[in-house]
Amino acid sequence: MSKTIEEINDRIRRGEAVVVNAEEIIAIAKEKGIKKAAQEVDVVTTGTFGPMCSSAAYFNIGHSNPRIKLGGGRAYLNDVNAYAGLAATDLLIGANALPDDDPRNRIYPGEFNYGGGHVIEELVAGKDIRLSVTAYGTDCYPRKKLETLINIKDINEAVLFNPRNVYQNYNAAINVSGKVIYTYMGILKPNMGNINYSTSGQLSPLLNDPYYKTIGIGTKVFLGGGIGFVAWQGTQHNPSAPRNEKGVPTRGSGTLALIGDLKQMRPEWLRGTSMMGYGCTLTVGVGVPIPILSEEILEYTTVTDADIIAPVIDYSSDYPNMVANIIAEVSYADLKSGKIEIGGKQIPTASLSSYSRALIIADTLKEWIESGRFLLTEPVESLPGIESGLKTKPLKERPVTE
């Protein structure tokens, strides 16, 4: 059996496409078998909703009168530092950016109540954002100061551009030390008091297409409540990570860079997020459709939480010091049960990624496809797979002599 994306799109246009989410397909394939399920199902939708730090938005605010050159100056959005190293009226804000006067961890642990992720959420929500600029002034851009309110509906472009999202598998975090630690994986209690993980597991986009056979550059996706595209492989894309017999990576591996028009996104799917003692970030909603082109591709989408293994890593000493040590390997089915046993100790677990919201994303995408308003795209280029030999490298530090 094989189908093409064009054939599936024809069925979507006719309102005949069979679309199910990545949780439903597990039972369907079990009941009908892979072969029959692959014939009947056209698209499997995935979803994830978790903190994704490498997220950003860029804008073009339009020219003021007289003109001012943001590039090379300083710019703030609601007091949060924005990047003004682009052209005269382009501006970029990253999810982790903070106001200059935020105490950060000087008062430990810092609260990080407001940062770049929150600016992005408020902008998408249609709230006015205060822009403050200081510039050096040129003959053609003479103005040196600008203080104004901007609104997403007035500015020329607003684009979400996330260099690294949708990690294919990730660490589960634990703390073996004797004191509480505050990490990007949440608050970790001493003496292995809890374990935090972050995945939508069997609903997660890249875990349902482990070898990137359908998801590629140009793939159209659900991004932040609107439509986005895969722009490139994400930073730290690591297809060479170890995999189980079904091809599912057992460590952090593939990633996606995503792009989309911020003006059609929604604040409930781009949520400004605060990690105590760590910083600000953005919780991003992403859903990727997987066209069932073959039985092989269908079989990948039947992955269950029990099939997906994550490494438990100590964040008090091993992680900060780049020590490649794994305390245990556990399945997401175990992690999602609320507690797991390590070394005879029952350890409570918690998630930083919302499975219930991930399911809503997968179902929203399903509804978009069923109603014909979302057609699938053929990737214009594949993501680097195992054959690329691509491997994430640590930083090679070299002495600076001069």
Place this chain on the structure above:
Amino acid sequence: MIVSKKIVLHFPVRLVDRAIVYHLIKDYDLEFNIMKASIIPDAEGLMVIELRGEQANYDKGIKYLTETGVRIQSLGQNVLRNDERCTHCGACVTVCPTKAFKLDPDSRLISFDAGKCIACGLCLKACPPRAMELHF
């Protein structure tokens, strides 16, 4: 006049290993009933107690605690969840000392049982989207 109140005591790190509550009995003739205690070395300690005794002794006991550096919080405060902001991730579940948050295994939604909440406030800062709010 005998008074009886439920209060939350927050012990700063430097006081965690010192006998403080003991003085309430010995020096101020107060009775107490420990409803919840969470004392971890090198971290802030937390104790929820019901304190009972003569009004004058009660006031002196509270003064003693405050002067020692214990932060006292009345259970008259309410922690509420802003359902607009909650994303049902679950980061609160293991942080709460009284298990007021529960993950439903089927819907994967997080429920919040205000009846179990002791208004300690730990979830307020542990909640990534800042959905938990303290109301007076």
